Amino acid sequence: MSPRTEKQYEDIREERKIQIKNVALEIIFEEGFQNTSISKIAKRAGISKGLLYNYYKSKEDMIYEIIFEGMDNLMSIFDPNKDGILTDEEARFFIDEMFNMLRSNIKYWRLYFSVMLQPKVMLLIQDRFMKMMEPFMNILVSYFKQKGAENPIIETRMVVAMLDGFAFHFILDPKHFPLEEIKKRLYEFTKTMKP
Numbered sequence: 001m002s003p004r005t006e007k008q009y010e011d012i013r014e015e016r017k018i019q020i021k022n023v024a025l026e027i028i029f030e031e032g033f034q035n036t037s038i039s040k041i042a043k044r045a046g047i048s049k050g051l052l053y054n055y056y057k058s059k060e061d062m063i064y065e066i067i068f069e070g071m072d073n074l075m076s077i078f079d080p081n082k083d084g085i086l087t088d089e090e091a092r093f094f095i096d097e098m099f100n101m102l103r104s105n106i107k108y109w110r111l112y113f114s115v116m117l118q119p120k121v122m123l124l125i126q127d128r129f130m131k132m133m134e135p136f137m138n139i140l141v142s143y144f145k146q147k148g149a150e151n152p153i154i155e156t157r158m159v160v161a162m163l164d165g166f167a168f169h170f171i172l173d174p175k176h177f178p179l180e181e182i183k184k185r186l187y188e189f190t191k192t193m194k195p
Helices: 006-031 038-045 049-055 059-076 088-104 106-116 119-146 152-172 179-192
Strands: none
Touching: 006 038, 006 049, 006 059, 006 106, 038 049, 038 059, 059 088, 059 106, 059 119, 088 106, 088 152, 088 179, 106 119, 106 152, 119 152, 152 179
């Protein structure tokens, strides 16, 4: 048997990181961020604490990576052609994909909201989060200006708050929250704005 290549080692490392992050999400989902420790993560992942520290310096470092991987995925579906202009079709695509992401990775979104609701944890991500959100907000403001909104900044804030609210209520009660009906109402909202 020949020795592993550098690519094989990198693949193994990536698989292990994914495993560790998934375990961390499970424990945070079950016990909350404050009650999650590196020891618990390592034990459930079936690795030593020392090995886990080869991947992450701390629990906070791991959370930072998990949060921003999810945010990068979310931002990748917003203004998909990256021209800085949001069309009605792109807005509907974003709504569709965002709701698909909610359904497919509820553990991530529980972590996201738990971070947002904990000031000490939010401090870890605040700077990068605000830089990431700025172009998103600016594109939405331009979208609502183009739609003839009286106050595009208020419209933007309202829509972002509504999306956060929908996501929050869905993760609290995924079996009963009417995600599809909400999505249809959001489509109607984008149609009723003045052209």
